[in-house]
Amino acid sequence: MGGRGKKRAPGDGAPRAGAVRTVQDRYWAREVRSAVLCGVLLFGVLVLLDWGLVRLTVVRAGWWAALAALLLIILTPPRVSAANGGLIACGLVTRQRVCAARLVTVRVSEGVTPRLILTDTSGARLVLDPRVLVANPLLWHQLDQGARRSAEQGTLQCGMPVLERLGRRIDDEVCRGILRNSSLE
CATH class of the missing domain: 2.30.29 (PH-domain like)
Known part of the structure; x- marks a missing residue:
């Protein structure tokens, strides 16, 4: 039972003859994680610095978040x-x-x-x-x-x-x- 000995139809997960496997950059996810980490660290440092200088406001935190997002966009590779x-x-x-x-x-x-x-x-x-x-x-x-x-x-x-x-x-x-x-x- 279970599926042993059962032949698969071409459309149910079996590889097609002549089908080309997609090859992807195996280090892309690591690069994206690094970009996210850089953005989060920049945001954290700027907010902590502003907080320590007693100048942190919601508007300034928003600017720091936008700056961190811009860094993320720049550092994220295709x-x-x-x-x-x-x-x-x-x-x-x-x-x-x-x-x-x-x-x-x-x-x-x-x-x-x-x-x-x-x-x-x-x-x-x-x-x-x-x-x-x-x-x-x-x-x-x-x-x-x-x-x-x-x-x-x-x-x-x-x-x-x-x-x-x-x-x-x-x-x-x-x-x-x-x-x-x-x-x-």
């Missing part, structure tokens, strides 16, 4: 995921998606914090922190497979050297992690 050949970055108010198999350009914006800028044939654009890909090799694998398909089809006009450098960096990080975990480093 949630990056990959499914069905696409890379998706969902922020608090934005959602960007590109089809990895139809990439046209891949660039790195130089600056204080480098960003990887992906553009596909439909004009969609996705901006993400390369460290997300370094920390999540499965996300990188989805992007790499799509970029290789784009290069084979001839749609990827520029950016393959950028992806190759990023791929070497990710391979190095994975090897270091394996050595660190096996105590060989």
